[in-house]
Amino acid sequence: DAGVTQSPTHLIKTRGQQVTLRCSPKSGHDTVSWYQQALGQGPQFIFQYYEEEERQRGNFPDRFSGHQFPNYSSELNVNALLLGDSALYLCASIAQGENGWVYGYTFGSGTRLTVV
Amino acid sequence: AQSVTQPDIHITVSEGASLELRCNYSYGATPYLFWYVQSPGQGLQLLLKYFSGDTLVQGIKGFEAEFKRSQSSFNLRKPSVHWSDAAEYFCAVAPSGAGSYQLTFGKGTKLSVIP
Numbered sequence: 001d002a003g004v005t006q007s008p009t010h011l012i013k014t015r016g017q018q019v020t021l022r023c024s025p026k027s028g029h030d031t032v033s034w035y036q037q038a039l040g041q042g043p044q045f046i047f048q049y050y051e052e053e054e055r056q057r058g059n060f061p062d063r064f065s066g067h068q069f070p071n072y073s074s075e076l077n078v079n080a081l082l083l084g085d086s087a088l089y090l091c092a093s094i095a096q097g098e099n100g101w102v103y104g105y106t107f108g109s110g111t112r113l114t115v116v
Numbered sequence: 117a118q119s120v121t122q123p124d125i126h127i128t129v130s131e132g133a134s135l136e137l138r139c140n141y142s143y144g145a146t147p148y149l150f151w152y153v154q155s156p157g158q159g160l161q162l163l164l165k166y167f168s169g170d171t172l173v174q175g176i177k178g179f180e181a182e183f184k185r186s187q188s189s190f191n192l193r194k195p196s197v198h199w200s201d202a203a204e205y206f207c208a209v210a211p212s213g214a215g216s217y218q219l220t221f222g223k224g225t226k227l228s229v230i231p
Binding site: 004006031033035040041042043044045048055056058090092094101102103104105106107108109110112 | 159217
């Protein structure tokens, strides 16, 4: 039981469409990050949200955007889908102390996005 | 920029045999270090992590890892592999300290177990 909930589990979209993926972090975690895992690869960092703002971003185009809500849940939006966006998208919620030091990352089971 | 190298793409071992998965990292200071396991179509499960202190870290499912600063390595070991250990294993690093959140992963090592 990871404690991080992602929806939907699977999704098929057509090239050019837009998609929204959702993540609810583990209870007590207020920071969420998103990762893209292409087939046969390790996960790659997309961005991270804290206090409803994007705090860090990886090397992904502006077609990838996100949002964090007051209840700490988060959305990942991808516009103008390309075939290469097909991947497993993972959400991680981050445990940190009052001093801001990170002491844990918990991943959800992911959303499998297929672009056709 | 930090990077992680897992030199073995695929390893096959017999059930009951010992296992060592290699991980080397590149980072300016001592990072946080992690090993995750992923079964097909699933998310990532944390096996163990190193933040500081004792360089030999014990994890779940009988796994352990040793941080060697001089070699920039964090190899994962298990003395006796079970068939259920067949999965993909990822080593990851993150900057230590406050406000650092980005995990950098290696490309993974797929473990196959022969009964």
